Amino acid sequence: MSFLHPLALLGLAAAAIPALLHLLQRRIPPEVDFPPVRYLSAAERESARRLKLRHLLLLILRTALIVTIVLAAARPLVPLRGGGAHQPTAAVIILDNSPSSGAIVDGAPVLERLRAAARSSVARTTSADRVWLMLCDGVLRGGTREALLGTIDSTRPGWLRLDLVQAIERAARMVNAQPVVGREVHVLSDLQRTALASGQAVVPSGVRVLALAPGRGASNRGIAAVTVSEGAAVIELSGAMLDNDGTPQPVPVTIRIGAGPNRGEIAARGLATPGRDGSGAATRAAVTVSLPAQSLAPGWWVGEAALEPDELRADDRRPFAWRVAPPARAMATPGAGSFVAAALAVLQTGRHTIDGRDVVISGGDLPSSPHTIVQPPDDPALVGQVNRALGSRGVPWRWGPLSTPGVLTSSERGGGLNGVAVARRYRIERAGSGEEGASDVLATVNGEPWLVRSGSVVLLGSRLDTAWTALPASPGFVPFVDALVNRIVMGEAEVAAAEGAPHVEFRTRGTDTIGATVFGPDARESDLTPATAALVTAALGGNGRTSVLSAERFAAEGFSGTRRADASGILLLLALLLAAAELGVATRTR
């Protein structure tokens, strides 16, 4: 039993009023002369038991009367057996059309089964219901029943992953805020195990979560990520790596230059072979495929990695982008320090850089090169001089006073900066009142800028020396210097990844392309293993609120939680009877 106005139950405290009145009204009664007191005493002796019973009965009746009225005011809802129209209900129907819903299972798309159930749920709503539809984009769509049915019919597998835990929390909050009798969340999803891994949804009491039990899972593998480094593409696979016998199977991968309608012939092939971890499960497979870098002109290139088609086509292809560029002509001034000089020597050996003055790494001075990476001077007395030089070059950043030690935090993907200790640093401050661009600050310590870029000048908060920071002694130092001279000081951003339909978007500054974003499905969508009913129940609200139901039971249980009767009428009738009984006892037993 639930209550429509549970706060009214606070009025149950009023049930103590009859007893309190009985106690508080024990005042001194007026005294009156009355000669035949002997008759009164006799009458009272004879009536004592009857009067006590009457008082007790009246106390019970009055207390019950108040309790009944308060309960009626709270509008109790008692479940009804059998059919009948349901009470007004707020319902969110979550139709999970994430990429995995496009998988073909038993000859039909998973989404088709989910759409049929969603259509059935919406069809049973009435004009008194408040219904929203949520797709994989997480947007709650309201509208008429016909409009929602139309939306469901036109729904196709999307490219966004739906976190079911968060989606159900949002849906539950929405329906819980509605002033109606019933509150339900219908979950129509393939209930991938990976979609429930973000914790447990908090579902308010009174909200029912009905989940359609997942169908049979399918074996699938997909391309999780493609990164290009050193003229080769590293292709990571996700999903099931075992065959029906549980044996890891090698997966053929092809690479084409160009993507979408412009993709060319197969440029390279590879065979990804998964391994086994300690528990015998297959590990994620990866394969490195060399790209024909020698034949590619400098500039931004797009490619596409592909697997052989399987049950889920959405993750069988993934585009990637990379930039083909000649090595930077870089050098270090004597004041740059020995660690920088050593790193540049290593990079020159590996042909990542060649000797030249296009990029100069200095230590306390500001050479007139096209691109300059400036460390703070070793002598604090020279800081002011370098700050003035930066100002004359139009750089809006300055070194301020020495600041607190800390660790590095960077948004640079793959850079080994995060977590590196910084023992000594100058606080980098922005001169003037201009607003700094978010992209100008590339790394911070304690929330303060440590690595900033302005045009062709890059400033470091610490010298690249172990007396200042542990970075020169870390494995990521040489790659960091490589990124500094080849990419960061050139104003280029790294290749970013985003969720969406597979394609590549380039970012430009002026006429220059400075970065790219590669879109594709979330790698977790490739694992089509359904969650167990216990996991679904635990993740989506817990026992008593969440039910995982077969298609038939889902159709039967939908809105059945709101087939409840408002018992306030019966309680008011009972209150009337109690009042009549109280009146009868109070008058007829005198």
Add this chain to the structure above:
Amino acid sequence: MVQRLDLLDPAEVARLGGIEIVAEGVVEGFLAGMHRSPFRGFSVEFTEHRAYQAGDELKYLDWRILGRSDRLFVKQFEEETNLRSMVLVDASRSMAWQGSPERLTKRAYADRLAAALALILLRQRDATGLVTFDDQVRQVIPARVKAGQWTRIVRGLLDTPDGQGTAAHAALQRLTALLARRGMVVLISDLLFDRELALAALRYLRHRGHQVVVFHLMDPAEVELSGPPEVRFKDPESAVSVVVRPRELARAYAETVRREIAAWRKACRRHGIAYHHVQTDMPFGLALRLLT
């Protein structure tokens, strides 16, 4: 239209004047309504004829009427001072109570009833006396028929203040010593005392050959319980008190009063005592008529 005082509301009649005026007015009206003396005996002075009834002595048959009309009539005679009456008035504190300011106290009602009764008896030339009592005998006026006796009786009533407790049996025992000759004893009281003790004394009087009449006076408020929601009722004589809710106890109380009256009536009947329940809103004439 001339109002008969004996049939008016006692409280209204009491406003006309003192006990003497009220009693005389009541008696005048009462006797006018009766058209004959309420108390009859056999004397040498003929008063009227009545039809013969089985058991009548044949010496009182009127032979002349029998000879002329062949019907049996007996002659009745008015007895002269052959009835000695004592009126006992309860003057205890409980009698000084009234349930409403519009009504007489039980004592005031009893005084007026006693005065009227004495006047009737004295007019019939019956020797009439008075005893007032509370927890002891307060006034004793021996039964006489001489002139001024009624005035003495009225004075005796007026001179008796409201007393304390009630000791009816003591007064009745004292009375037995005062009544050497057989006669009539009229007790006017609210009977709020021990019934068995009082009955023992009344039985003794009856045993001595007296005709005993009991007027049980009650205020209407003593019959029907009412009052505020909760009240402490205190007995003015014994200071015993009890807290009750009148609305809750009214029915049981009325039943108790009814049983008490019935018990008095039954006990009196068993011992040949005339018992009359009188409420203080009953016209005096109706109360007196109970004696006839």
